[in-house]
Amino acid sequence: EAQVTQNPRYLITVTGKKLTVTCSQNMNHEYMSWYRQDPGLGLRQIYYSMNVEVTDKGDVPEGYKVSRKEKRNFPLILESPSPNQTSLYFCASSLSGGSYNSPLHFGNGTRLTVT
Amino acid sequence: GEDVEQSLFLSVREGDSSVINCTYTDSSSTYLYWYKQEPGAGLQLLTYIFSNMDMKQDQRLTVLLNKKDKHLSLRIADTQTGDSAIYFCAEIKSGTASKLTFGTGTRLQVTL
Numbered sequence: 001e002a003q004v005t006q007n008p009r010y011l012i013t014v015t016g017k018k019l020t021v022t023c024s025q026n027m028n029h030e031y032m033s034w035y036r037q038d039p040g041l042g043l044r045q046i047y048y049s050m051n052v053e054v055t056d057k058g059d060v061p062e063g064y065k066v067s068r069k070e071k072r073n074f075p076l077i078l079e080s081p082s083p084n085q086t087s088l089y090f091c092a093s094s095l096s097g098g099s100y101n102s103p104l105h106f107g108n109g110t111r112l113t114v115t
Numbered sequence: 116g117e118d119v120e121q122s123l124f125l126s127v128r129e130g131d132s133s134v135i136n137c138t139y140t141d142s143s144s145t146y147l148y149w150y151k152q153e154p155g156a157g158l159q160l161l162t163y164i165f166s167n168m169d170m171k172q173d174q175r176l177t178v179l180l181n182k183k184d185k186h187l188s189l190r191i192a193d194t195q196t197g198d199s200a201i202y203f204c205a206e207i208k209s210g211t212a213s214k215l216t217f218g219t220g221t222r223l224q225v226t227l
Contacts (some may be wrong), residue, residue, distance in 0.1 A: 004157070035217075040123065042203060042219040043158070058214075090157050097207075097214065104150075104215065106157025 001029045006107035013081055014036050014115055015104045021110050023091030031094045032074040033058070033104070034066065036087040042088065049074055050096075081114040088112075119204060119218035133191040135221045137204035139220060144206040148215070149189045152201040161202070162189075164170065191223075199225045211212045 004025045012018055035049035049068040058099030064086055065077040078085060089110045095102040116153045127133045139147060145166050150158040164171045164178045171181045175215055177190040204218040
């Protein structure tokens, strides 16, 4: 089954403790992206990757890192999480960008709480 | 403004029509989209419209586009309880290499 898999689904951590949220897709997609969803703010893009070893900042990259060593994986790293990074995170992938003939496929989300 | 804006909440009775509105920012956006987010899940593409179209109909869904006012709407006919979800409009701004900018989302509640 074609899918984007994020882990974990739920994560509670403390300020400053490094964490990684994994994302994997099995559709051979070139484009992958991370979003955070906050009430009243919609989805905001954190980082995206057009292909292996190519990553770029989105709208809210501060406090996050990503890597794209393999096509299928795009982990999101929080080196020193802070409470303002408490949010619902989504990974998405597509053949190329997010146009109508290359729609984004989303994972089911990771709810992160930083205390 | 810079944001793609939507009203936060809409409640309709089952069987009625729902109209979800969106104001986008870039008059040169080529494509505009509607995504649906069901509870506990990620977003799924619902429909889209090209900027050279005024209207697109797809079964119970009708998308209307007013380029002059940069206004996009999604009409759901005969709304069902399964339509309860958050709906996001999104645009690809010119010069952003297919980067989608999402609206704030409208939560649709369907009551019996």
